[in-house]
Amino acid sequence: MDSEGSRRCISSLDADEIFENLTQEERLTVSIPVQDDGTPASCHMFSYPQFHLLSNSSSPSEVALVQCQNGWEYDNSMFISTLATQWDLVCDKRALSRLTTTIFFIGVMFGAAAFGSLSAMFGRKPMLLVSYMLGMGFGLCSTFSSSFVMFAVLRFFTGFTITGSVIISTILNVEWVSIEHRKLVGVIDSLSWTFAFMSFPLIAYFIREWRWLTVAISLPTVTAIITWWWVPESARWLIANGRVDKAHYYLHKCAVMNRKQEVTVSIKPENLAKIIVTDRGNRKYSYLDLVRTPKMRRLTLLTGITWFAVATVAYGISFNISSFGLNMYLTQFVYGAIEIPAKMSNYYLLDKFGRRVTQAGSLLFVGISLMINIFIPKDRSVVRTVIAVLGKGCSATSFGTVILYSSELYPTVVRQNGMGYNSFLSRLGACLAPLVLLLDSFWGHFSQTILCSVALIASVVAWQLPETRDRCLPETIEDVEGTRKNLIKDHDKQEDEEKMTTNEPNEDH
Numbered sequence: 001m002d003s004e005g006s007r008r009c010i011s012s013l014d015a016d017e018i019f020e021n022l023t024q025e026e027r028l029t030v031s032i033p034v035q036d037d038g039t040p041a042s043c044h045m046f047s048y049p050q051f052h053l054l055s056n057s058s059s060p061s062e063v064a065l066v067q068c069q070n071g072w073e074y075d076n077s078m079f080i081s082t083l084a085t086q087w088d089l090v091c092d093k094r095a096l097s098r099l100t101t102t103i104f105f106i107g108v109m110f111g112a113a114a115f116g117s118l119s120a121m122f123g124r125k126p127m128l129l130v131s132y133m134l135g136m137g138f139g140l141c142s143t144f145s146s147s148f149v150m151f152a153v154l155r156f157f158t159g160f161t162i163t164g165s166v167i168i169s170t171i172l173n174v175e176w177v178s179i180e181h182r183k184l185v186g187v188i189d190s191l192s193w194t195f196a197f198m199s200f201p202l203i204a205y206f207i208r209e210w211r212w213l214t215v216a217i218s219l220p221t222v223t224a225i226i227t228w229w230w231v232p233e234s235a236r237w238l239i240a241n242g243r244v245d246k247a248h249y250y251l252h253k254c255a256v257m258n259r260k261q262e263v264t265v266s267i268k269p270e271n272l273a274k275i276i277v278t279d280r281g282n283r284k285y286s287y288l289d290l291v292r293t294p295k296m297r298r299l300t301l302l303t304g305i306t307w308f309a310v311a312t313v314a315y316g317i318s319f320n321i322s323s324f325g326l327n328m329y330l331t332q333f334v335y336g337a338i339e340i341p342a343k344m345s346n347y348y349l350l351d352k353f354g355r356r357v358t359q360a361g362s363l364l365f366v367g368i369s370l371m372i373n374i375f376i377p378k379d380r381s382v383v384r385t386v387i388a389v390l391g392k393g394c395s396a397t398s399f400g401t402v403i404l405y406s407s408e409l410y411p412t413v414v415r416q417n418g419m420g421y422n423s424f425l426s427r428l429g430a431c432l433a434p435l436v437l438l439l440d441s442f443w444g445h446f447s448q449t450i451l452c453s454v455a456l457i458a459s460v461v462a463w464q465l466p467e468t469r470d471r472c473l474p475e476t477i478e479d480v481e482g483t484r485k486n487l488i489k490d491h492d493k494q495e496d497e498e499k500m501t502t503n504e505p506n507e508d509h
Contacts, residue, residue, distance in 0.1 A: 043068060043091035067091065080208045086128030087148045096148060102431050103152050107159025109427035113287075118422015120285060124168050124175075124416070125233040131164030132225045138162075139218035143211040165224065167419045174407040175234045175415070176254075179470060186404030190343045194396075198336035201329040207272040214271075236412040240475065285413050290421060295481050296414075300421065302465050303406050306359070309421040309458030310402050312429035313366055314395045316436055316451045319386065335392065342393035343400045354469040355405040360462040362398035367455035374445045374452065398428050408468040412475045 025301040032045050045068055046071065074085045084090055089097035129205040138158040145151035173185045207213045232254070238247035318335070349358040369391030376384050402422075411417035439446040474480050 004124070008254065038449065042469055043212065051187065058207055061084060068155045075183070078208070079133075079210070081152070082210050083148070087211065100152060100155055102434065104155050104159040105430045107156035108163040109159075109424050109431065111160035111163040111165055112420050112423030112427060114160070115288065116167060118419050119164070119168050119171075119420075120414065120416040123233055124172050124237055125228075127164055128168045128172070128231065129225070129228050131161055131168065132221055132228060132341070135162030135165065136218050136221035136225075139214060139221075143366065163423065167416070167423050170403055171407060171416055171419060172231065172234055173403070175236045175412070175473070176232070179472065182408065183347060185349070187343060187347045187400065190396075190400035190403065191340065194336055194343060195337040197339070198333050199337075201332040205329045226292045235474070236475070237416075240412045285417065287417050287421060289414050290418060293477060293481050296477055299409055299465075300418070301479065302461055303402075303409060303418070303422055304425045305461045306458050306465070307406070308364075308425040308429045309454045309461070310395075310398050310429070311426040312433050312436070313363075313370075313451050313455045313458075314399050315430045317366075317370075317392050317395055338389055338393055339396040339492035342396040346397055346400050349397070350401065350404070350469070354467050355401060355408070356463065356465055356467045359398060359401045359405055359465070360459045362394045363455050363459035363462060365394040366398060367452050367459060369394065370448050370452035370455060372446050392508060399416075405465070405468065406474060408471070409465065409478050411477055413477065 018134075046065060068091065072088060072090060081086075083100060084094075084097045087096075113133060115127055118130075132366065133159060138154050138161055142151055142154035142158060145154060170189060173189055174182060175183045203216055204213055207216050232250045235247040235250050235254075238244070238250070263318050289296070291297045346358065353361070369387050373384050373387050373391075374389065378384070407415060407419060436450050437447045439450065
């Protein structure tokens with residue numbers, strides 16, 4: 001409802017019975033100035049009725065104009081009600097309507113950091129349920145908002161809580177599947193976002209009142225809450241935190257489910273306790289562990305820059321694409337459909353070229369597509385649209401890759417913290433993307449130049465990351481730093497010395 005033609009000022013004569021002999025068109029003529037395209041102005045009206053316009057269609061430029069005094073009449077052909085129509089978030093309050101998106105992403109940004117830390121301390125599964133329930137609860141509560149401020153606050157907490165389900169479910173997927181199946185699970189996880197994106201305009205087409213639409217997109221979380229009961233806790237997290245008995249339970253259950261009964265014989269709690277040599281029982285990891293050691297600092301810096309750039313460019317492209325010439329519902333559906341072949345190609349690309357080449361290459365092609373569109377005249381809309389579609393496809397590939405790639409780079413003990421940190425920077429990029437687009441008011445290609453530069457720089461940064469294809473997930477920070485082998489040797493040596501010390505008295509006896 002932000003378009004200039006979707007509303008008009010209510011005429012000052014509409015409620016005055018004295019002028020009931022005037023038609024609606026005549027009332028608009030004497031009350032509302034006409035824009036260059038011949039439609040009534042959306043934000044201004046004459047300070048007093050201009051009756052002379054009934055006989056002379058030309059309007060003198062010196063006539064004083066004022067802001068709409070009697071509210072607005074909205075075009076309800078697209079929606080019955082929206083946030084903009086609910087609280088008149090138009091004209092000088094138009095920025096408030098767009099602010100709701102930024103507020104939501106700020107909530108997501110801080111929620112990612114919070115749930116990254118909480119799930120590392122209390123486990124993946126408990127915090128996943130917390131995220132589901134609170135996210136749905138705040139979403140439903142927002143439909144009862146009696147003011148824009150109330151809605152904005154609830155929107156913040158909706159973003160804050162619901163983001164936990166995103167980063168936690170991703171980690172659970174990676175930590176439970178084998179090396180050869182990680183890329184498949186990563187692609188399926190990424191495609192679920194695309195299908196949800198495509199489903200939203202279909203739901204919105206039939207439910208055009210914003211309160212009921214919010215209810216419709218919040219209630220499916222009930223399905224996730226029900227399936228939560230069958231979600232196992234991460235065995236890697238349990239082992240890393242010294243809870244080997246619980247880890248043994250889940251691993252035994254997993255082996256039986258996959259018909260690997262022969263493996264269950266070798267899976268014993270005492271064996272699991274030796275998998276990770278660390279002070280896990282007494283140590284609580286935090287975000288500070290991401291920067292305590294040299295290689296972890298480098299990894300944190302590189303992945304952080306990559307996530308920020310991927311999100312900034314992806315949302316920048318999505319917010320800026322408007323040249324299809326289709327209606328709102330079909331436009332969103334088509335751009336969701338574009339992501340399907342892009343993300344399905346990830347399965348081949350990740351297997352053939354690896355994570356690093358796919359990540360750096362997709363960002364490179366995004367940057368190139370944005371650069372090309374800078375030099376194509378704006379009247380070549382078809383060509384610009386095709387290039388933009390290719391750029392969005394490459395952007396979807398980079399987004400799908402970075403989630404899987406990063407989860408494979410961080411060790412188990414800080415994996416959730418690392419993903420929380422990266423998601424925080426990703427949402428920061430999403431918050432800044434709309435602001436970058438506003439720079440086009442200074443120069444028509446300003447935003448495209450910035451997004452292009454960000455994509456190309458991120459491509460170079462992503463190339464500096466190590467490859468993870470066909471490699472086991474790192475368990476400890478020592479695995480990343482390359483000191484794990486020494487710790488294992490020292491641990492084995494200490495065990496041998498303890499055995500010798502224990503046996504000496506027996507031999508003497």
